[in-house]
Amino acid sequence: MTSFSMGRYIPYDTFVHRLDPRTKILALVLFMIAIFMGQATYAMSFLVEGVILVIAIALYSYSRMKVKVLLRSILSMWFMILFLLIVYMFTPRDASTSHLAFELWGVKVYWEAFLDTARIVLRLILMVMFSLVLTATTRPLDLTDALEWYLTPFKLIGFPTHIFAMMLSLALRFIPTIMDDVDRIMKAQTSRGVDYQKGSLISKIKAMVSLIVPLFVQSFVRSDELANAMESRGYDPNGKRTRYRKLSFHLSDLIAVLLTGAFAALVMYVSIVGFDPFLAWGGLATW
Amino acid sequence: MPITYDSVHFVYAAGSPFESAALNGISLVIEPGSFVALVGRTGSGKSTMAQLLNALLVPTSGEVVVDEFVNSADKKKRSRKLKGLRKKVGLVFQFPEYQLFLDTVEKDVAYGPKNFGASREEALEKAHQAILEVGLDASFFERSPFALSGGEKRKVAIAGILAMEPDVLVLDEPTAGLDPEASREALALFRKINAKGTTIILVSHDMDLVLEAATRLIVLENGKVVKDGDPSSLFEVDLTSYALEEPKVFRFVDLLKKNGLELSPSNIRDVESLAKAIKEAKQ
Amino acid sequence: MKALEVKGLSFSYSGDDSEVVHDLSFSIEEGEYVSLIGHNGSGKSTLAKLVSGLLGFSYRGEISVFGTVLDKKSVRAARRDIGLVFQNPDNQFVGSTVEEDIAFGLENREVPREKMQAIIDEYSEEVGMRDFLKKSPEGLSGGQKQRVAIAGVLAMEPRLLILDEATSMLDPSGKSEILSLIHRLKDKNASLSILSITHDVEEAAKSDRVIVLNAGRKMMEGTPKEVFARSEELASIHLDAPFAYRLASALRAEGIEVPSDIVDEESLARWICR
Numbered sequence: 001m002t003s004f005s006m007g008r009y010i011p012y013d014t015f016v017h018r019l020d021p022r023t024k025i026l027a028l029v030l031f032m033i034a035i036f037m038g039q040a041t042y043a044m045s046f047l048v049e050g051v052i053l054v055i056a057i058a059l060y061s062y063s064r065m066k067v068k069v070l071l072r073s074i075l076s077m078w079f080m081i082l083f084l085l086i087v088y089m090f091t092p093r094d095a096s097t098s099h100l101a102f103e104l105w106g107v108k109v110y111w112e113a114f115l116d117t118a119r120i121v122l123r124l125i126l127m128v129m130f131s132l133v134l135t136a137t138t139r140p141l142d143l144t145d146a147l148e149w150y151l152t153p154f155k156l157i158g159f160p161t162h163i164f165a166m167m168l169s170l171a172l173r174f175i176p177t178i179m180d181d182v183d184r185i186m187k188a189q190t191s192r193g194v195d196y197q198k199g200s201l202i203s204k205i206k207a208m209v210s211l212i213v214p215l216f217v218q219s220f221v222r223s224d225e226l227a228n229a230m231e232s233r234g235y236d237p238n239g240k241r242t243r244y245r246k247l248s249f250h251l252s253d254l255i256a257v258l259l260t261g262a263f264a265a266l267v268m269y270v271s272i273v274g275f276d277p278f279l280a281w282g283g284l285a286t287w
Numbered sequence: 288m289p290i291t292y293d294s295v296h297f298v299y300a301a302g303s304p305f306e307s308a309a310l311n312g313i314s315l316v317i318e319p320g321s322f323v324a325l326v327g328r329t330g331s332g333k334s335t336m337a338q339l340l341n342a343l344l345v346p347t348s349g350e351v352v353v354d355e356f357v358n359s360a361d362k363k364k365r366s367r368k369l370k371g372l373r374k375k376v377g378l379v380f381q382f383p384e385y386q387l388f389l390d391t392v393e394k395d396v397a398y399g400p401k402n403f404g405a406s407r408e409e410a411l412e413k414a415h416q417a418i419l420e421v422g423l424d425a426s427f428f429e430r431s432p433f434a435l436s437g438g439e440k441r442k443v444a445i446a447g448i449l450a451m452e453p454d455v456l457v458l459d460e461p462t463a464g465l466d467p468e469a470s471r472e473a474l475a476l477f478r479k480i481n482a483k484g485t486t487i488i489l490v491s492h493d494m495d496l497v498l499e500a501a502t503r504l505i506v507l508e509n510g511k512v513v514k515d516g517d518p519s520s521l522f523e524v525d526l527t528s529y530a531l532e533e534p535k536v537f538r539f540v541d542l543l544k545k546n547g548l549e550l551s552p553s554n555i556r557d558v559e560s561l562a563k564a565i566k567e568a569k570q
Numbered sequence: 571m572k573a574l575e576v577k578g579l580s581f582s583y584s585g586d587d588s589e590v591v592h593d594l595s596f597s598i599e600e601g602e603y604v605s606l607i608g609h610n611g612s613g614k615s616t617l618a619k620l621v622s623g624l625l626g627f628s629y630r631g632e633i634s635v636f637g638t639v640l641d642k643k644s645v646r647a648a649r650r651d652i653g654l655v656f657q658n659p660d661n662q663f664v665g666s667t668v669e670e671d672i673a674f675g676l677e678n679r680e681v682p683r684e685k686m687q688a689i690i691d692e693y694s695e696e697v698g699m700r701d702f703l704k705k706s707p708e709g710l711s712g713g714q715k716q717r718v719a720i721a722g723v724l725a726m727e728p729r730l731l732i733l734d735e736a737t738s739m740l741d742p743s744g745k746s747e748i749l750s751l752i753h754r755l756k757d758k759n760a761s762l763s764i765l766s767i768t769h770d771v772e773e774a775a776k777s778d779r780v781i782v783l784n785a786g787r788k789m790m791e792g793t794p795k796e797v798f799a800r801s802e803e804l805a806s807i808h809l810d811a812p813f814a815y816r817l818a819s820a821l822r823a824e825g826i827e828v829p830s831d832i833v834d835e836e837s838l839a840r841w842i843c844r
Contacts, residue, residue: 141666173666176708181385187343188386191378192447193370193402210398213388217433222661228624229662232654233722234646234678242680244673244690329711329741436611464738466609466769468808492741532742535813542835546843558813562820565842569826 007135015252016063016137021146023253024134030264031055035126037271042115043278048267049122055263056129063137073128081121088113140172145247163237170226178219185214288354290317290340290455290486295349296360297335297510309335311510312349317488317503319454322481324489324497324518327507328530333490334381336507337457340488341376342369353455374403377453381460383444387432392418392443395432399451410450417450418443421476438469445476455486462496474500494526498534499557506531522552536561571636573730573763574598574621579631581620590616592786594631600729603756603764605774605794608783609808614767615657617783618734621765622652636729650679653728657735659715660707668694668710668718669703675726693721697751713744717751724755731755733766737773749773771798775812782809795833814838 016024035052039045060070089109098110135143148165155161186196189210196207269275297310309332317323325333338344339351342358350359356372359365366372380386389395397407397414405413418427421442427435432443441461448456458477462470474496481487491497497504498518506514508529514520522537533541536557540550543565550568555561575597582589590613598604608614619625621633623645633640635648656662665671672690681689694700697717707715716736723731733752737745753776756762766777774780780797782790784807790797794812798804801811801819810816814835818828821842832838 139666169666170664173664173707177660184380185386187338188378188380188383190343191341191373191380192386192399192451193373195370210386210388214385217388218385222658225656225658225661226664228619229654229656229719230664230674231624232622232649232652233664233675233726234649235674236646236678239678240680241677242683242686244677244683244686245670246683328743438610466808467771467810468609492743494742530741530743532746539813539817539835539839542839543843546839548843558816558820559823562817562824562826565821566824566826569842 007132009139010063010065010136012064012137014063014137016059016133018252019137019256020247020249020253021138021142022149022247022249023256024138025143025146025150026257027260028130028134030260031130032127034264034267035123037267039271040274040276041278042112042119044270044276045119046122048270049119049126052126053122056126056133059133060129063133065132065136070129070132073132074125077121077124080124081117084120085113085117088116091116140175141169141245142247144168144172145245149247162241166237174222174226177222178215181215181218182211185211185218289319291315291352292336292339293350293352295336295339295346295351297332297339297344298347301347309510310339310346313510313512314349315505315512315515317486319486320481320484321503322477322487322489322501323503323505324491324501325505325507326490326492326494326497326529326531328492331507331529332510333507334459335510337378337459337488337490340455340457341373341378343378370403374451375453376455376457377448377451378457379445379448379459379461381463383447383461384432384437384440386444386447387440390431391429392423392432392435393428396443396447396450399447403451413450413452414446417446420449420480421446422472438465441465441469441473445473449480453485455488456480457488457490459490460492461489462491462493470496492531494521494532494534495536495557498536519553519555571600572597572634573600573602573636574765575632575634576621577632579617579620579629579633581616581625581629584628590786591620591629594783594786594788596781596788596791598730598763598765600636600763601761602779603777604766604779604781605777606765606767606781606783607769607771607774607809609769612783612807613786614783615734618654618732618765618767622649622654622732650726651729653723653726653731655716655719655723655731655733655736657738659712659719659739662719663707663715666706667703668699668705668707671707671718672722672725675722679726689725693725694718696724696755697721711744712740713747716740716744716748720748720751729761730763730765733764733768735767735769737768737770745770749776769809771810771812782807795831798833799830 031052035049039048089107091113093110093112098112101109101111101114103109144165148161151159151161151164190196194207194210199207292313292315295310295313296308298306298308300306313336325336327333335344339346339358340353345358345365346360348360350357350361350364353372353376356366356369356375357364358369358372387395389398393411393414396417397410400410400413401407415428419425423439423442432440435443445461462473465473477487477489478500489497489501498521501518504514504516504518504521505512506524506529513529514524521534522540526533536555537552539561540552540555543550548568550564555564577595579591579594580589581591606614606617616625620629621635623640627641636651638644638648640648663671664674669690672693673686676686676689690703691700694703697720699714699717699721702710702714710718737748740748752764756764766773768774775794775798777794780792780794781788782797782804789807790800790803798811798815801815804811814833818832818838821828828838828841832841
């Protein structure tokens with residue numbers, strides 16, 4: 001019984017679940033580009049990222065994921081946020097264009113430090129959200145297939161994409177099995193008095209050995225038997241095979257790709273021309 | 288002191304889409320020194336019940352009490368030091384040979400006692416005793432556990448738990464994958480250990496084994512106790528509805544009944560006692 | 571025609587002097603159901619791998635499958651006639667779902683995708699797993715996984731089915747699921763040859779012929795009746811006789827002389843109550 005964890009596929013049946021994994025990977029890349037495009041001013045940056053946040057939240061709740069999980073993942077980043085803030089505080093800035101907030105022990109702290117931190121944290125949150133939507137709505141195996149599809153051009157230079165994909169899908173197939181092994185071995189050793197949580201460094205290392213040795217022994221047995229089973233069923237890594245699993249690209253995928261593509265293009269366009277509607281407000285334009 | 292389950296519920300992965308209830312209100316008392324069998328289909332909750340006994344799992348509600356140790360859903364009631372409970376209750380998992388990891392048999396068997404505070408010499412002494420007890424000889428002490436046959440590995444793994452000198456021995460499918468001879472040897476060992484006063488809780492779906500060994504039988508279904516009594520009371524129960532097989536001797540008693548010979552199942556445990564009962568009935 | 575013929579086979583694992591299989595000869599006729607029994611370590615599982623070419627060809631003797639002598643060149647073609655089901659249900663589940671696992675062998679044989687669905691439907695129906703096509707292995711019982719393994723093998727239409735302790739890791743209900751499935755398959759397709767490697771004597775009692783292996787050598791061979799009548803010899807190599815034979819000899823020990831031709835539970839019960 002493997003426990004519930006972040007980033008795991010959650011088998012619901014929503015519009016996002018039904019999308020072609022290739023669509024979802026492409027959309028993820030497009031959103032990433034949109035997120036990391038620099039904008040002319042802070043105001044414009046936050047406007048664009050605010051819009052993306054709305055999209056992310058919509059997708060997030062549409063995929064029936066719990067906000068609790070998201071909040072937990074943001075909270076776990078607190079240390080990084082603090083670290084970023086300190087780095088930005090000590091980043092030298094041009095005093096003529098920056099806005100002084102206060103002075104601390106002789107160090108001039110500008111408002112821009114806070115804004116930069118907020119912007120980077122927002123970007124990270126967006127990245128995490130989109131990635132979570134992808135992994136929660138797509139079976140790992142479909143991801144492998146999509147990845148293999150994107151790697152197809154590399155076949156031309158002799159990269160064995162099909163072997164790579166088979167390895168990935170076998171690894172994915174056996175993750176739950178191996179997690180069960182880990183669980184069972186840990187329980188068995190705990191019953192023999194091993195403590196995996198407390199104790200000195202040496203006893204912790206010993207505890208890990210009591211887990212890792214049996215895990216390896218068993219994994220070797222498994223892989224040996226698996227190889228036999230595959231070979232006896234006619235598998236030849238270099239041979240030609242047909243494929244049962246097929247990715248299918250629907251109209252909804254086309255629409256999704258076009259929409260995200262258009263959105264990313266728009267964000268790129270405003271970024272490149274340096275468009276800023278806040279210029280009209282004069283004061284905001286200096287930020 | 289007996290073992291007590293008090294309205295124990297257990298839910299796996301509570302609050303996630305993978306949530307599943309394993310136990311739905313188990314209340315029972317197991318007397319010290321008894322030989323209890325827990326049976327039921329895969330997923331009926333029997334392994335969960337076993338793992339609650341040494342606090343590998345903590346109940347979602349209710350509590351399990353073994354002597355002074357309380358494994359309760361209520362944090363305030365739960366005993367602080369559950370490690371002591373793990374010495375008291377030895378748990379042998381299904382395919383226990385997969386927990387072997389040290390380079391010699393004696394070191395691996397001594398690992399448990401050492402973790403529970405025995406000195407090196409003491410632990411080795413206990414290990415040697417346990418290895419001999421499971422029917423291996425002294426030539427095994429310094430051999431590598433990885434070079435043994437499947438049956439021998441199983442014995443070493445069981446010795447590893449016996450060396451901890453537990454008061455309660457919990458066995459989860461101890462004979463799975465063993466050949467008949469090795470299964471019989473294992474059963475004889477469990478009986479010998481039980482005769483010395485150790486409480487034995489056997490989790491199994493091998494009904495022949497259960498009938499031969501246990502003095503009390505608990506049938507689980509969907510996390511609830513559906514039958515609890517003397518193994519010969521099995522005869523009255525339609526075991527197939529719990530995805531269990533009727534013990535072979537009982538199947539034959541049924542067959543005799545159909546042909547007009549009625550035997551009382553109360554003393555029939557194995558082929559030999561069945562033959563005796565047939566002889567008596569015929570005289 | 572002989573489905574499998576093994577002549578003077580001896581084999582030892584590299585770096586190990588002791589022979590796991592020693593001068594072994596036997597054959598299986600087409601359509602025959604043969605059980606190979608022996609206790610753990612008798613060399614029976616090694617044999618399953620040898621006859622399907624999984625351990626290479628560095629053995630003495632000769633193995634032929636439907637008349638083709640196994641060697642490096644012929645093994646691929648010969649394997650098309652052999653379907654192997656292994657012991658551990660988890661370690662032979664290649665696909666991520668039931669349907670993908672059944673499809674695995676078909677993909678290797680380059681069966682066009684359009685034809686796969688019908689084959690998958692047919693064989694999943696055959697083993698009673700049609701309603702589970704989209705399920706992943708984690709949610710299945712051991713017996714269900716083994717049924718999927720059998721479907722995956724059957725989909726490749728083998729002429730010789732080799733079961734390598736296919737039921738030994740299953741619970742009783744899983745075991746009887748698989749055994750009744752095998753008998754159903756045999757009834758439906760009389761020309762299917764089966765070699766079942768097992769230590770379950772109740773299962774062996776229901777096959778056409780039993781071969782007893784001990785320490786890599788053939789110790790006995792014959793109909794179940796002939797083999798299990800020699801229960802003392804079986805006991806000497808740690809094998810049980812089936813229940814009816816054991817009860818008959820226990821009755822004899824009590825002084826009740828059960829005739830030796832009574833070997834199944836039905837007739838034994840009738841004889842006792844006569």
